[in-house]
Amino acid sequence: DTEVTQTPKHLVMGMTNKKSLKCEQHMGHRAMYWYKQKAKKPPELMFVYSYEKLSINESVPSRFSPECPNSSLLNLHLHALQPEDSALYLCASSQLQSSGNTIYFGEGSWLTVV
Amino acid sequence: DAKTTQPNSMESNEEEPVHLPCNHSTISGTDYIHWYRQLPSQGPEYVIHGLTSNVNNRMASLAIAEDRKSSTLILHRATLRDAAVYYCILRDRQGWGKLQFGAGTQVVVTP
Numbered sequence: 336d337t338e339v340t341q342t343p344k345h346l347v348m349g350m351t352n353k354k355s356l357k358c359e360q361h362m363g364h365r366a367m368y369w370y371k372q373k374a375k376k377p378p379e380l381m382f383v384y385s386y387e388k389l390s391i392n393e394s395v396p397s398r399f400s401p402e403c404p405n406s407s408l409l410n411l412h413l414h415a416l417q418p419e420d421s422a423l424y425l426c427a428s429s430q431l432q433s434s435g436n437t438i439y440f441g442e443g444s445w446l447t448v449v
Numbered sequence: 450d451a452k453t454t455q456p457n458s459m460e461s462n463e464e465e466p467v468h469l470p471c472n473h474s475t476i477s478g479t480d481y482i483h484w485y486r487q488l489p490s491q492g493p494e495y496v497i498h499g500l501t502s503n504v505n506n507r508m509a510s511l512a513i514a515e516d517r518k519s520s521t522l523i524l525h526r527a528t529l530r531d532a533a534v535y536y537c538i539l540r541d542r543q544g545w546g547k548l549q550f551g552a553g554t555q556v557v558v559t560p
Contacts, residue, residue: 339492368548377536377550378493391545425492434481434540438548440492 338362339441341426347447350416356444358409358426364439366432367409369401370425372443378425384409385432416448453537458555461527469522469554471537476517481540483548484511484522486533493536493550496522500542524556532558 339360348354358367366385370378383391384403398420400412409426423443429436454472461467473482484496497504497511499520504511510523524531536553 377534377553378487380547380549383545383547391547427492432545434542434545434548437495437498438485438493440494442490442492 339426339428339439341424341441341444343444344442345445345447347449348413348416349449350418352416353412353414355413356411356424356426356446358411358441359407360428360439361407362428362430362439363406364428364430365406366429366436367403368427368429368438369409369411370427370440372423372425374422382411383432390432413446416446418448421447453539453551455535455537455551455554457552458557460557460559461524463529463558463560464526467524467527467531467556467558469524469535469537469556470519471522472519473537473539474518476539477541479541479543481542482511482513482517482520483538483540484509484535485538485548485550486531486535487553488530488533496535498540527556527558529558529560532556 342357369381372378380393381395382401387403398415402410425443427438427440429438483498485493487493497509499511512521534553536550
C-alpha cells in the first residue's frame with residue numbers, strides 16, 4: 336500500500352475562517368511534506384517534517400501552520416488566508432528525508448479562499 | 450540547487466516510444482537524477498531515478514549521458530494514460546536533497 340490520503344478533497348473558506356487540511360499515511364514513513372501548487376505551475380515545497388520534527392520551512396507565511404501530531408499524520412492549519420492562497424495543497428511522504436528515498440504524493444486538497 | 454531544462458511539450462502517437470530530454474549541465478557529482486510525472490487532477494508520481502548508470506523499471510528507462518550533463522526518460526510504448534507533465538529533478542544525495550520541481554514537459558499522446 337503506497338497511499339497518502341488527504342482530506343478534505345475540496346475546501347472553500349472565507350478570509351477570516353480557521354480551517355485545517357489533513358494528511359495520513361500508514362507506510363511507516365518518517366518524513367512528510369506539504370507542497371502548494373497553483374494552476375498550470377509546478378508544485379512548490381512548503382514544509383518538511385522528519386521524525387515528527389519540522390526540518391524545513393521554505394519561508395512560508397505564518398498564516399500557514401503545520402503540525403505533525405504523530406508519525407502517520409500531518410496537518411496544515413489555515414488562518415486569515417488571502418484569495419491568492421487558493422491552490423492545490425499536496426501532502427507527501429517518504430521512508431526518510433534523504434534524497435535516495437522515493438516520495439509518495441496524495442491527490443491533494445483543492446483550497447478556494449473567498 | 451542545480452537547474453534542469455526541459456522542452457515545454459512533446460507529442461507522441463499511442464504505442465510509439467517517447468524520448469523526453471533533460472539538460473542539467475551544472476549537475477554535481479552527488480546529484481541523483483529523478484523523474485516524476487503528474488497526471489491531470491492527481492498528485493505527482495515517482496517514475497524513476499538514477500545516478501550514473503542507465504536504469505530500467507516497469508514504467509520507463511532512464512538513459513544518462515556519460516558526462517551526466519543530460520539524461521533522457523524513455524517511455525517504450527506510450528499509452529493515453531501516459532499523458533502527463535513529466536518533471537526532471539536533481540536531488541543532492543548528500544544531506545536533505547529537497548525535491549524541487551521545475552516547469553516540466555507536457556506530454557500529449559494521440560490515438
